[in-house]
Amino acid sequence: MMLLLNVLKEIKEKKLQTIIIILFLFLSTGIYTSINLALDVLENQYYQYLKKQNVEDISVGFSSSIEKTLKRLSSQNHFDYEVKLSKEIKEKNYYYKILPYQKNIRINKPYLLKGRFPQHKDEMTMLPQFARKHGIQLGDLYSIDKKEYKVVGFAYASDYIYPLFHLALPFYEEEKENIIYVTPWEYQMIKGEEEISYSIDYQEKVPRAFAVKINDKGEIEEGEGSLKIFSLKGIPFTLNTLERMTRIGKLQLEFATNRLLASFLLFLLLFLSSCFLFMATKHQLQRERRQIGILKALGYSSSFILISYFVYPILCVGIGGILGYYFGTFLSPFLIKIFVGSYLLPLPSTFHNLVYLKICLFFPFVFLSFSQFFLTLFVIHKKVIFLLQPEKHIKKTFSYLHRFFSIFPFSFRFRIIFTIRSLGKIGLISIFSFLSSLFIIFILVGIDLFDILLKQTFSASYQNIVYFNQIETKRYSSRDDYILSLDTTFHGNTITVLGIDVINHYSRLKDDKNKDITEKLEEKNSIIINRLIKQKYSLKQGDFLSLTIGGEKKYYHIVGITKDMVGSYIYRKREYVNEDINLVGGYNQIRTNDNSYDRLNSISQTYHICDIKTNFKKEIDRFRLFLSFIMICFFSLFFFLLLFITNIIVEENKKLICLMKVFGYSDKKIEKMVLRIYIPFLLISYFLAIPCMIFLIKKGLHFLAQKMNFSFLITLSWQKILIGLLLIFIIYFSVLFLSKKIFSNMILLKGE
Amino acid sequence: MNYCIRTTNVGKEYLVGKEKRKALKEISLDFKKGEIIVILGPSGSGKTTLLNVLSGIDKVTEGTIYYEEKNISTFSERQMTKFRKKYISIIFQKYNLLENLNVYQNILMGKGKEKGKSEINEIMDLLELKDKRRYQIKQLSGGEQQRVAIARAILKKPKVLFCDEPTGSLDERMGKKILKYLVMINEKENITIIIVTHNPGIALIGDKIILMKEGTIYSEKTTKIRMNPEIIPWG
Numbered sequence: 011m012m013l014l015l016n017v018l019k020e021i022k023e024k025k026l027q028t029i030i031i032i033l034f035l036f037l038s039t040g041i042y043t044s045i046n047l048a049l050d051v052l053e054n055q056y057y058q059y060l061k062k063q064n065v066e067d068i069s070v071g072f073s074s075s076i077e078k079t080l081k082r083l084s085s086q087n088h089f090d091y092e093v094k095l096s097k098e099i100k101e102k103n104y105y106y107k108i109l110p111y112q113k114n115i116r117i118n119k120p121y122l123l124k125g126r127f128p129q130h131k132d133e134m135t136m137l138p139q140f141a142r143k144h145g146i147q148l149g150d151l152y153s154i155d156k157k158e159y160k161v162v163g164f165a166y167a168s169d170y171i172y173p174l175f176h177l178a179l180p181f182y183e184e185e186k187e188n189i190i191y192v193t194p195w196e197y198q199m200i201k202g203e204e205e206i207s208y209s210i211d212y213q214e215k216v217p218r219a220f221a222v223k224i225n226d227k228g229e230i231e232e233g234e235g236s237l238k239i240f241s242l243k244g245i246p247f248t249l250n251t252l253e254r255m256t257r258i259g260k261l262q263l264e265f266a267t268n269r270l271l272a273s274f275l276l277f278l279l280l281f282l283s284s285c286f287l288f289m290a291t292k293h294q295l296q297r298e299r300r301q302i303g304i305l306k307a308l309g310y311s312s313s314f315i316l317i318s319y320f321v322y323p324i325l326c327v328g329i330g331g332i333l334g335y336y337f338g339t340f341l342s343p344f345l346i347k348i349f350v351g352s353y354l355l356p357l358p359s360t361f362h363n364l365v366y367l368k369i370c371l372f373f374p375f376v377f378l379s380f381s382q383f384f385l386t387l388f389v390i391h392k393k394v395i396f397l398l399q400p401e402k403h404i405k406k407t408f409s410y411l412h413r414f415f416s417i418f419p420f421s422f423r424f425r426i427i428f429t430i431r432s433l434g435k436i437g438l439i440s441i442f443s444f445l446s447s448l449f450i451i452f453i454l455v456g457i458d459l460f461d462i463l464l465k466q467t468f469s470a471s472y473q474n475i476v477y478f479n480q481i482e483t484k485r486y487s488s489r490d491d492y493i494l495s496l497d498t499t500f501h502g503n504t505i506t507v508l509g510i511d512v513i514n515h516y517s518r519l520k521d522d523k524n525k526d527i528t529e530k531l532e533e534k535n536s537i538i539i540n541r542l543i544k545q546k547y548s549l550k551q552g553d554f555l556s557l558t559i560g561g562e563k564k565y566y567h568i569v570g571i572t573k574d575m576v577g578s579y580i581y582r583k584r585e586y587v588n589e590d591i592n593l594v595g596g597y598n599q600i601r602t603n604d605n606s607y608d609r610l611n612s613i614s615q616t617y618h619i620c621d622i623k624t625n626f627k628k629e630i631d632r633f634r635l636f637l638s639f640i641m642i643c644f645f646s647l648f649f650f651l652l653l654f655i656t657n658i659i660v661e662e663n664k665k666l667i668c669l670m671k672v673f674g675y676s677d678k679k680i681e682k683m684v685l686r687i688y689i690p691f692l693l694i695s696y697f698l699a700i701p702c703m704i705f706l707i708k709k710g711l712h713f714l715a716q717k718m719n720f721s722f723l724i725t726l727s728w729q730k731i732l733i734g735l736l737l738i739f740i741i742y743f744s745v746l747f748l749s750k751k752i753f754s755n756m757i758l759l760k761g762e
Numbered sequence: 763m764n765y766c767i768r769t770t771n772v773g774k775e776y777l778v779g780k781e782k783r784k785a786l787k788e789i790s791l792d793f794k795k796g797e798i799i800v801i802l803g804p805s806g807s808g809k810t811t812l813l814n815v816l817s818g819i820d821k822v823t824e825g826t827i828y829y830e831e832k833n834i835s836t837f838s839e840r841q842m843t844k845f846r847k848k849y850i851s852i853i854f855q856k857y858n859l860l861e862n863l864n865v866y867q868n869i870l871m872g873k874g875k876e877k878g879k880s881e882i883n884e885i886m887d888l889l890e891l892k893d894k895r896r897y898q899i900k901q902l903s904g905g906e907q908q909r910v911a912i913a914r915a916i917l918k919k920p921k922v923l924f925c926d927e928p929t930g931s932l933d934e935r936m937g938k939k940i941l942k943y944l945v946m947i948n949e950k951e952n953i954t955i956i957i958v959t960h961n962p963g964i965a966l967i968g969d970k971i972i973l974m975k976e977g978t979i980y981s982e983k984t985t986k987i988r989m990n991p992e993i994i995p996w997g
């Protein structure tokens with residue numbers, strides 16, 4: 011009983027340390043619970059939604075031969091299928107998916123959130139997100155395709171859980187993208203690009219498997235669940251499947267990654283808090299060895315004393331874990347909102363899950379007890395007489411050092427000795443500041459990485475790229491650029507050969523120094539490659555490349571390298587590419603500022619650069635926000651760690667500091683001698699971190715360049731390096747400021 | 763005879779640097795149950811060391827120590843702790859109080875359980891600690907701390923009580939009062955008491971006086987009668 015009181019008093023003595031440990035436990039368990047709980051709720055909701063709305067398992071593009079196979083297979087009761095129609099129109103920067111609504115839809119049933127579905131002509135439903143952004147209420151009129159409709163309801167299309175309209179606009183923008191249901195009759199009247207496909211529902215005969223593997227060629231790999239079975243039935247599937255699968259299955263990917271993140275954070279923070287506890291206990295035991303000695307002399311058994319030391323982790327874990335759990339539970343609805351944010355999934359109601367409370371208490375307890383247990387054990391088994399005697403402070407090696415350094419002035423000598431004595435803490439501070447520095451550099455580089463990418467890639471002065479279904483020869487206007495694009499393979503990967511005219515408006519090729527190198531293509535066998543290809547295959551100017559363009563393998567001479575970094579492109583004069591495939595004047599793309607091409611029948615798609623750009627920009631902003639959030643978290647971690655360590659340093663050297671004060675040293679001088687010894691180590695770790703991180707980023711990006719089709723330019727100006735350094739020092743000095751307050755309040759030691 | 767503690771050829775060596783130093787040499791003693799033994803000797807003669815060894819806080823390097831039939835020199839740390847809890851109380855020269863606890867709580871620690879409130883009050887009354895019961899240890903004077911240490915040790919009513927300079931920081935009046943109390947509990951509870959002191963006057967209250975010098979027993983004599991602590995010469 012009294013022993014417990016003794017330990018509780020001890021906790022009161024080291025309030026700050028306890029608070030920091032509890033804070034870390036609180037954060038780790040809070041984050042863990044909130045993310046997992048949110049994901050549980052969402053996952054549950056997601057699968058129920060898929061089931062209730064009978065969302066398709068797979069979809070295939072329309073063709074009359076497929077129709078026959080499908081009919082045969084469905085009559086054999088393999089699956090159910092339904093024809094799906096949709097039209098897409100673009101008006102004033104808005105994208106609309108128009109879907110016909112029928113009562114008896116079996117697969118991909120629409121989900122009504124409010125109001126009702128369209129029953130008469132001139133009626134429609136739309137996405138509530140779009141309506142909110144534009145201030146549209148039920149009963150309002152909204153016009154598309156020059157016709158006014160009455161908004162009678164808000165509804166989701168259940169196969170658009172992630173509203174991906176094109177692969178070119180990968181990120182959902184609420185105010186721009188809208189999904190509209192109208193009556194079938196109205197649907198027929200609306201003009202737009204129509205897509206016809208079959209939605210197939212296995213009716214749970216086959217497990218759902220959205221997880222799609224994409225190989226290096228950008229094709230879906232077979233052998234995954236339903237896909238495999240489907241292909242065995244002799245039905246080819248097209249790549250529109252990828253788009254559709256993303257719409258339905260993307261959320262699943264987030265479940266896995268976020269769960270991983272939550273566990274990672276939990277264990278990282280737990281590891282840190284047990285490190286803290288380790289330090290705190292180690293220090294506490296040094297102070298308390300006498301106490302333990304006294305207790306043993308009084309006849310208290312070791313195990314009894316040991317148990318009393320578990321009060322500390324139990325208390326920390328109890329407070330931190332329970333608060334963390336409830337905080338997490340409280341936070342999870344907000345997280346759900348954020349997660350659902352870019353998905354069209356009805357918001358679920360939240361719940362508790364006491365399993366997480368158990369996890370929140372169990373893991374932290376295991377972590378903390380572990381560090382506490384070993385340290386206490388280490389001290390408690392020493393002999394009583396040894397514990398009762400004051401610790402011999404200066405070890406023998408140190409006394410030699412004392413002698414060696416005696417030629418230096420006192421304060422310097424003191425600092426050296428002090429540094430050597432607290433090597434463990436210095437190591438810890440160095441490691442942590444190294445990690446933080448790595449992180450700072452990563453953020454400093456990353457914060458405008460994508461901006462550079464965007465600027466370099468979309469610097470073009472044209473607005474649209476028009477893609478044709480086949481190679482055309484008819485020229486429309488001399489103001490546009492005509493381009494012949496052919497795919498070929500190189501080292502097993504697909505690369506695109508772009509045939510361009512040397513005299514052009516929008517397709518000038520520029521090198522690193524912004525010099526126009528387009529004219530170099532005049533030479534018969536010359537090609538220009540872009541930076542990504544250069545990096546991917548380690549090529550350089552002057553190399554010869556063997557390629558097969560149009561059936562015949564030939565060697566081409568690399569005469570230049572452009573600065574663009576997205577996609578694997580090889581440029582060649584269009585005339586020569588045409589010759590390779592025995593054509594004259596052929597093209598299949600037009601780069602233009604003209605919007606009138608959209609009406610042509612022969613085009614397959616138009617990319618609006620401006621839209622793509624804003625679409626990316628939005629995501630980049632979100633990424634930046636995320637980075638800053640992470641940065642703040644990490645800095646507060648760093649701050650608390652430093653505060654914790656300096657607090658322990660001050661505590662451990664309480665006697666020394668008091669003695670120095672008695673001898674008339676000013677607080678500032680003491681701070682300089684005791685706490686500022688870490689500055690050189692901080693500097694060293696920071697400047698060590700710069701090359702390390704740049705190396706890591708380069709390696710990572712190289713890897714990315716091989717996996718994905720873009721590459722980055724890494725820049726780190728000296729201004730940024732200074733900013734990073736400043737950040738670290740601001741944290742360090744604010745910690746010093748706080749610590750100084752602690753020891754200037756210290757009363758001079760009384761009595762013994 | 764009814765022996766309580768019996769030692770044969772006890773020796774204790776310390777390592778100072780690389781040199782071995784004998785703090786105790788060939789100590790052979792017999793203490794009877796219920797005796798008051800006073801150990802006298804100049805500073806550094808090994809009194810505290812002997813006490814530590816006898817009370818099992820430290821281990822001997824030579825010889826054996828028997829408590830009744832138990833050879834405690836072969837005890838493990840754990841056995842010794844258990845044994846101490848049952849039989850022994852120690853008043854330390856350096857008090858060894860728990861700084862986190864207040865006066866009352868420190869005294870309670872001696873017993874291990876919260877029982878017999880009246881006993882504690884009685885002891886605190888006697889040691890004039892009553893109005894200091896909520897004081898922190900740091901707020902006490904040296905003499906007051908010593909009194910807390912004494913209170914803690916005698917609250918337990920041990921079989922053997924070791925006192926290392928129990929009156930070192932006390933004035934004559936208080937010192938004599940405590941000695942009187944020790945004699946009283948010795949008579950009432952038949953507690954064996956071993957007192958280490960500089961003060962030759964205190965020797966007069968004991969049944970046996972042991973004089974130490976440079977780690978050996980210089981002389982050992984038994985007194986015929988105990989003197990009343992109130993009339994012994996002080997200092």
Ligand SMILES: Nc1ncnc2c1ncn2[C@@H]1O[C@H](COP(=O)(O)OP(=O)(O)OP(=O)(O)O)[C@@H](O)[C@H]1O
Binds near residue numbers: 776777805
């Ligand atoms: N842990 C130790 N290591 C080395 N030598 C020790 C140790 N403890 C005691 N000694 C030595 O043993 C000798 C006896 O010490 P002890 O403390 O028993 O003396 P004492 O008679 O109690 O003296 P005092 O009256 O001053 O308390 C001293 O010379 C001391 O230096």
Ligand SMILES: [Mg+2]
Binds near residue numbers: 809810811855926
């Ligand atoms: Mg002594």
